[in-house]
Amino acid sequence: MESHKVELYIYDLSLGMAAHFSPILIGKKIDGIWHTSIVVYNREYFFGSRGVESCNPGSTALGTPKEIKLLGETQIPYSVFIQYLSGLSETNYSGSNYQLLHNNCNNFSQEIAQFLCSANIPKYILDLPNEVLNSSLGPAVPALVAQLEKSARPIAEEQRRFSRENSPDLTKEIEEARYNSFLLEQRRKTLTEKLAKKERKKEKKRRKILKEGGVVPAELEDITMADTAAVNGNPESTLPSEQVLALEEEERKEEEEKKKARDPPIVFKDLIDVKDEFDSLVALIDGKLSPEEQKSTEELQQYMIGDEGSWALSDGFLDYINRLLNDKNLPADVRVKTMNLLAMAALKDDVILVLHQDRKDHVLMNFAYEIDRLSREEQEAVALFMANMFENLSSSEWLLYISEWQYNTQQISNIRVTTKVSVHCLLSDNPILQDRGSAIIYNLAAKEVKTVVFDDIAVEITMALLQYFNQKPSEEQLFRCMKALARFADVSRQEVPQLIQMIGPEPKTFRVAKISLKPVSTSSFTHNYFVSTIKNIL
Missing domain, CATH: 3.90.1720.30 (PPPDE domains)
Structure with missing residues (x-):
């Protein structure tokens, strides 16, 4: 992006x-x-x-x-x-x-x-x-x-x-037009710079061949003629439109290669039948809501089933979610159904607008922070929500926000809540939570973050990973965790390698099938340790 x-x-x-x-x-x-x-x-x-x-x-x-x-x-x-x-x-x-x-x-x-x-x-x-x-x-x-x-x-x-x-529509159109104009100008500048750079490379190559007294290869003849014409200001040089199309094709291929190389997030798209889950929620809360909350239920239906955009949700929607999650007079299944629906909403492109309604009260993250006090079903729903948040870049970035607020007597932030949920799930004795916890940690590690966020959480998650290795993880979960461990070692080049050296794990204790892993860039000790560990696993 x-x-x-x-x-x-x-x-x-x-x-x-x-x-x-x-x-x-x-x-x-x-x-x-x-x-x-x-x-x-x-x-x-x-x-x-x-x-x-x-x-x-x-x-x-x-x-x-x-x-x-x-x-x-x-x-x-x-x-x-x-x-x-x-x-x-x-x-x-x-x-x-x-x-x-x-x-x-x-x-x-x-x-x-x-x-x-x-x-x-x-x-x-x-x-x-x-x-x-x-x-x-x-x-x-x-x-x-x-x-x-x-x-x-x-x-x-x-x-x-x-x-x-x-006149909101007109305002948006004007702003869109301004921005599109800006993008076109930036695009033009970028293409011009790339064309100039490419021409300079061709000219340099041509001159090198001529200087060495060699014969210009046939495949370079057209290039050198075009280069000479360009240098002499001859209008018969290669048409700019053709050059632009060639450059755009190169960029498209480069972008495709980057996407192929990027590790996709692990999300759970098919676990919940949205319509059935919504109908179950409505049956549980029927007759227990105010008129405003009933309206919010209709908005939720439009958003999740009617496939409407987040514009269908009013400003009071998060107050409605707050009631469903925190009213102890409602059945516990209400919280489970609500979080499951939000987990499916996390797969939508515009979910970030819903999340930013919560920038003041932190309803969602306060609830997730209490994961160790929730029932097993509620914990599974929270973990599903957190894992699916990595489907979109904007919502995954939201999970990493470091701005703090006070909850009860503690200072917490989005990244602290995300870390707590992932560690709690990974170290649980519940296989479903372990699966989703390892997915969250894998997704965290796979992100290309430009901030220092990982410096604060790499050690904490590494401790959880090393503790988890003392169990008998499945092949898939071991793969996720080893990938994450390598990434955290690359981020925190001192503390994480030291923890690995002191605590383990002992690779011979694992009995799993062959796993294909890409090489990673880490410190000398960690790289050697990682490679030797994988060799023993294989």
Whole structure:
């Protein structure tokens, strides 16, 4: 999937005056009154008193940002991002919900940064309101900053507001057109650069042949003629369209090869009959729901059986799920059926929009975190949900979010919950949980993650893997776990190899059939250990 840079534009609304006058006015130095925006897909997105808006990067009255900070890259499709943005503009980030000190542009930037690439904006920016409020002039400052905030609006009529009340379809079409234009321009530049590079290589090869006094091979004759014509500016050179088509064909083949080489996730697509599971759920909750919850049941049916998109789910859908999962007055089977249906929903391309409804209350991950207190059937459903989340890139990235929240007395995050579920399942004495736990760990290890997320979890999962090897794993599960172990050793080049050396496993204890494994790149010790272990297994 194509990646896009995610940048944070940082502006000083005071244009330097805050740093100069703040020690006098409030008794402490404040370097700036910060306004931030997110730049991605070649557009600048920000939040203000008029709601969520976008414009060409740097086209507000604030001019050039004081600092541009690269937050990371995103592979979230543009269409998904626009739907997410439209949802925000109607809820927490509508114009009426704008609060200068408590729900402002910086809070919006933080939310978007988390959604796109699990990044955080600088803490000093988010902490600024508290510094201002705790000063002697705290109550007087908002009025001043409110005036300054107007300068963050676009100069020209460039802006687009993200509100479904304000011609949503037209807004989306305009944004799609802008983005498609951007993609075409980027594509043109890329192709031009590749063509130029290819021509330089051909010219270099031709000159080398001529320099060595050799005869130009017949198969290079047309190339050298085209190269010479191109160098001399002859319009009779190879048609650009033909070159572009050839390059596109090369790129397509390269992409296919990459897909073939990439390890597909292990998911469970055919375990649940969605219609039967939904009918069973309805029978269990019949007569026990409020009118709003009955409406949510209908929305769930449209989404899961009617094959409608996530747009069919209202903003209160996660409240409905929360009731089904946490109301102890409902039968335990309700929780099982609900999680099984969500596991099937995890296979849908747009499930990320459902997940991001849960960014505030963390209903799904709080429930999953309690896996060791759930019944066996509930645990199996949670494990199925977690494994199937790896079907799509965006939902698997969601599982790796590192932003923390407090649950009971503990600080947890998506990645911590994912780790706990995978380890618990793998070390269970339940074969179904072991199967799904090994699948989750395999999927974690197979991901191409560009962050340092694995540094925090590699050791914990390695300990679970080494403990699991003391059991008698099946051939398939052993294959998954050894692949994961090699990957974690590659990520954590010191701790994981040391654990393997100290704890084991003893490969001769395994009695399984021949397994085909691809070579892995690890540290010297781990590579040798891995190879010798596999040889003993074979």
